Amino acid sequence: MDGRSAHGVADGPHAHGTPDGQPPPRNPERLYAVTGTADGGRAELDLVTLIVARRTPPPGASPEHTAVLDLCAAPLSLAELSAYLALPFSAMTVLITEMITAELVQARAPATRRTAPDRSLLEAVMHGLQKL
């Protein structure tokens, strides 16, 4: 077994800690987190991933978590969260990854030409712009 796969075990988004009860190791270099998408695939957190609170702030929640949960009472993009909280985008993704793992927030993946290969997405955007 190489060192790489050994690292991968406790590093995933579903890791809740090591068997001896230690918190999961942090990987400060991982700027882009992995989340599930509606179609069961995996997607990176994007600037326009919409974040929605799953609950109100639990007692003892950190100020950062409380602020995100308050802001995300209605869906809000990661870019907007980064702007309102004045946090660099990479720091924002780390915080949100933590909160997805803790089941505090839910992520709604962006629509792309790849996820919606038919023309309906382009047509919807076109019609929306025409109404401006």
Place this chain on the structure above:
Amino acid sequence: MDFKSSDTIPGPRTADQLPHTAQAAVKIVIVGGFGVGKTTMVGSVSEIKPLTTEETMTQAGIGIDDNYGSETKTATTVAMDFGRISITDKLVLYLFGTPGQERFWFLWNGLFEGALGAVVLVDTRRLEVSFDVMGRLEERGVPFVVAVNSFPDAPRYPVEELRTALDLTPEIPIIDCDVRRRASSKDVLLTLMRFLHSLALSGALA
């Protein structure tokens, strides 16, 4: 329950909140040199006051593998302005204005991935800035249109002359615009969408 912190986080005004039905977002990137009008364009069509997201980068890290031990690393903050347009109850469009300099793009690994397309905003007084940008977009397979922002003191060229000067293939739309005007910015975005639609029809989009 009381806030533990006395700081109030400024969030979106109630009127600026997205509906709970918002399921997914799409993005369009506006690229161009400094001062070409990216933020003005975002602001003229956005339903919210443009916001800024930031990233810090380490200069020495760009394109260099062994920067450990470098004594000259400097951190630079790069800001990107963006706005938002609600398309339907379920779909939201975000517009990002990003500096044309290629080195900034490292920060936004993922900025262009998943983008519907891009608008290259051009100032005829500084055409050379656009060459590198367009080359990079082509490499990344990001479809784009070219919008020429008409500054009062900038020289005006016929579209076909610009096409030659910018070395653009005939199918790439070039449009004149005044990004201060909402209707004009909207036209630019619709030109991009029609172009993307025609590419989809012809099967040119993967």
